[in-house]
Amino acid sequence: MNKGTLLTVLMFCVITVNAQKLKKAKVSFVPVDTGWAANSVNTVIFRKNSLVTFGDTQFISFYDKDRYVVLGKRKLGTQKWELKKTPYQGNTADAHNTISMMVDGEGYLHLSWDHHNNPLRYARGLYPGSLQLTEKLPMTGKVEGKVSYPEFYKLQNGNLLFFYRDGGSGQGNLVINHYNTATKTWTQLHSNLIDGEGQRNAYWQACTDTKGTIHISWVWRESPDVASNHDLCYARSKDGGKTWEKSTGEKYILPITAATAEITCAIPQKSELINQTSMFADAAGNPYIATYWREQNTSFPQYHLVYNAGANWHTQNLLFRSTPFSLSGAGSKSIPIARPQIIAKERGSKLAAAIIFRDEERGNKASIAINKNLQKQKWIIKDLSEHTLGSWEPSYDTELWKNKGRLHLFIQNVVQVDAEGISNTAPQMVEVLEWQPDF
Template identity: 35%
Template sequence: MFLINMKYMKKIIYCLVFLPMFFSSIVYAKEPEITSIAIDNVWSGHRIKPYLLTRGEQQFVAYYDANRQMTVAHRQLGGKWRYYKVDSWLGWDSHNYVTMELDSEGYLHVMGNMHADPLEYFRMSEPLNVRSLKRVSVMAEKSLEKRMTYPVFLRNKQEQLIVKYRDGGSGNGSEIYNIYNTQSKSWSRLHANTFLDGEGKMSGYFEGPTLGPDGMFHLIWVWRNTPNAASNHSLSYAKSEDLINWQNSNGEDISLPITAKSAEVVDPVPPFAGMINGNVKIGFDHNKQPIISYHKYDANGDTQIYVARKEGKGWGAVQISDWKGFRWDFDGHGSLGRFKVKPYSPELLGNNKLTILVRRNDDVMRFILDSDSLKTIKVEEADIYPPIINAATEVANSHLSKGSGLIKLENHVFKGKGDSSAFGKKFYLSWLTQPGNRDSAHSYISQPSVLTLSGINDSN
């Protein structure tokens, strides 16, 4: 049974009147305009992430259907969807997300369903024809494609397609980059060596590379010694102009592979000190300098939010929260389920201010910081995504909200990737799932959820 916050009740009532389950177009007074459509019934038995990509007028959604099969849908904006299912099925592992990117010739590349698993990669044989997706058995080097994890597609400044992934296991893995040649339709290694090497002692968990306003790609990561999530340590940084040659924050060259000894450390947080992979985020201040948000334990053992920024030849860290008696212990293996605290990337505000969204349990707050000192000016209530998306999701999944109440489902939102907006809209996916269960099966499998795509006016 769903418990709906009363402040959203009015929106939900309006949705029940004007938003049919499978298609809607709603305009509220003083509310953003939203258009929502149902994509498909999808697996809801545990938390798993779909993907939404918009490039120009072309839009793609990749997800696992109600039978756990990887599915890709394509449309030209405003047109009808065309679907295709590939021969890949999801297990219970929440690491096995799906990701994709379009190359400069209009061929879609799809990867996913890998957590220290052999290559799962599909590529179109005809431009913009989703039903031409075919499995590719070897990407660039078969010996490095047997235990693949965390695939990420990105583009360099020349719009060439690049993919990166981890080869090996948690606490014992190397980072690999490949680049795609559209003429030969083949991949090759971007670097002669591995990009990052834990030397059999640790693995790097990355955020980025992110192209900054200074024209450089910025990369941050934490090291992790073992599969135990609490063994994360040493927030680190590197930057590059071309993703091939890398430097530290002082512009000094870093030879590859980067190791724990050669990496630049932003904050030497030790293992079991409250820092976790996935919760280090990068943004940029008014001077185009990178600024990093993350969390760790303070001197009293409480979890606190920090920001770090370059100061002189080194980095300075500032504690921006002042929580008493709040400590998130996340010891253990496997997917941890819903994080008890999650910071988002720092963003610019006017009047020389910065803002950082933070979710702590069910509360979302916005920290307003002075851009010069990084000190907290105020903290206010906030929303991570437009709340009207939640209303559309609840209506589309009313069949679940009226269920037996044996399991409380979680509401998820994925902000679309690729072009930031198209036809004046920003796009989001939303769906419901059971909570994470350390990558193990639940005793009960919920009914499929409706995966909903919502377009919200970019002007709002």
């Protein structure tokens, strides 16, 4: 039996098992309201966050049909949302211009929206739990004129970090700001944590763990062409983002450059390596990175898990895809699979992980691949939704998963046309998919 036939047989066996297990998945959907769906701006993976829980209250944000930012909140366990249409609009014709939010340790909502190489747009709630926002505010007033990919992360003490790119694709730098809840002020930790040296830029994904460590990983891009993505790199900070080190504990001399970065997995250019995916760190601080690329001398881009269990980096190729595609060019693209989200946890002495994704091969549903013991490469795939989600990519309530082990996904059927195109898709219902993981 040749390699291609063997992979086909293995994939058939996995899918057959999945069909039997799907009915057991305890999934529920909570409707919110209709929102913009003519491209993927509401559902791109780099929303940090689309959903966020503070105490027993969950917050949500999205663009409506008229491009206005809508905020909402509900008590967990209920289906009744309080929604508020803000006075703020975004250029929804560009799928990069997404909304990101977080709630700080005192219950104030922080929001950033509508960025792709343009001045900072930031506001926060008027009081704890408020959906009414301030006027647009500066943060530090430094390098805030050319912002892309705003992302909020919450620290263990309730303070916040704000990540964004200063500069353009292929020649940008990573900026990190810090918010102090006691003084309600922002300071800049780094104006250039990862230096593209005017030749490249880092496309990152990050997370904070329950011990307070900040983890960041990234691919380098040499030009605006996504095909120039290469190598998967890593850094972590144990002091709130001030100093950074490799997984070995070796201190970085800042800024980090291509010459000094720790490479977790060497991946050459033109490997269909996607950027801006996801990472997670479990209670022990083990980092997990989910992404996809095409390995050398193969035809199909496959989902991969890259993780470190304490001493070394490991890579698992999920090997279930059988459809080729190619990444090249600039702008938001129409891609047959979503960038993946990763969640993970310890199960006694074992490490378990799950990758959340969408794939045309499975009808563009919300799907999940689960491995209950990473010492074995045994992945079981389930579909969490039964209807198509078009060009959807998964984003989830990171705080709810990290603190309670409950998975809530932002769900909407959207259509992305290649190269920042706009489809004629009517507004579609925004929902929250709730699932209690069984791994």
